[in-house]
Amino acid sequence: MIVMAKFALLNVSVIDGYGGWPEAHMAVLVKDGIIDRIICMDRYKKEDGVQEILLDGYYVMPGLIDAHVHLAGGRGDYLYGETEVLAEPKMVRTIRSVYEAQKILKRGFTSVRDISWNGLYLKRIFGEGIMPGPRIIACGPGLTRTGGHADLYQYTEEYVKENHFWGVLADGNDEIKKWVRRLLREGADQIKIWSSGGGNWAHDRNEDVHYTFDEIKTCVHEAHMIKGTMVSAHAENNESIRMSVDAGVDTIEHGEELDEEIAEKMADKGIILVPTMNLLVNWYTEIMPSGAEGAEIIRPDVFLHRTVDDKTNEEEQARIIKSTMDNFTLARDKGVKIALGSDTVYEPLTTYGEYSALEFKQLVRCGMTIPEAIKAATLTSSEALGMSHRIGTIERGKAADLLVVKRNPVSSVDVLYDPQNISMIFSGGRLAVEDGRLAF
Ligand SMILES: [Zn+2]
Known part of the structure; x- marks a missing residue:
């Protein structure tokens, strides 16, 4: 199907992204990539030069948004992570990242916030419109301390600095400022900082605080000096969440140890939580199964008494998962804004596209209604990207990032999960995917 600059999607049910139910018998008009009007079919009149696309019984909704991905082009499993591919040519990883981004797009995610070097450049290429890809809000690589989440003890420091896909080592106020x-000079839209550890290696446990309050504040101050630059902080323990919130970050990634006071503060200040629930809830069953063959490799003797995440006791694992779910409920109860973020980072561990779609399912499994999860994946995620003025809802004046869905997405969480239900995906009014295939 060739779609013209002016087109109308006719007789559709519209889900606008504000968390409501679909509205039937509507027409959505798009002109030059922008949503021009959403009106009742009764009031619709054909205009010259408008291509009409009759879609009886179909649904139109905003493109989904994944606020936490790494289009890093690496490969890895739970055991070795990326250590085995760090020596690959950077070019290989960059080319692979195109495949990763397009896989996400094919699942209906028309925008992502990326944390990797590649995102800075993919953004330019997709922006040129020469091949289909999601809109990319690029953080570039995140800031990690020496020995932090984006460091790899298996390699020398120099090697990590030169080759890490999604992190840069920055210590102290001066290096943080410089990075x-x-x-920003390289084209980053946002800045990402690892305030806490994240379970990649022995000095990188979730309970470890990785930056001082002063360092996080410097990062925020420096980013916010350039107006509109948001800061996202990876923070997995209570202290690092508290420090990040007080330092003025705009989004908290993971954030599984909130308390009432922090949750209230986040709600007050509009700080968004990107809880990555699918990753956290399935951590012990899928990502880091304890007792798996070779598991001692990630718990090397050099670290003696320190282990990555050695919760071999199933009761303890169940307790942690329950507390993560309770934390999510607390955030919802306190009115914290919650966005969808999958933390897809490399295959085969996390499959691009599928992992984004799984996070949508998980938000519902953890207690959201389907309309609420759609709002998280559209409007609230657009806020996490700092892009709610352009994307995230179906409204006059917004970019026509649209999904045409064959079945009612609100009827079952499986509708959006199954890509066969997505008939068309528009990005900025341009048909990008049709029946699962890239359209140009
Ligand atoms: Zn991540």
């Missing part, structure tokens, strides 16, 4: 400025 924020460098990344």
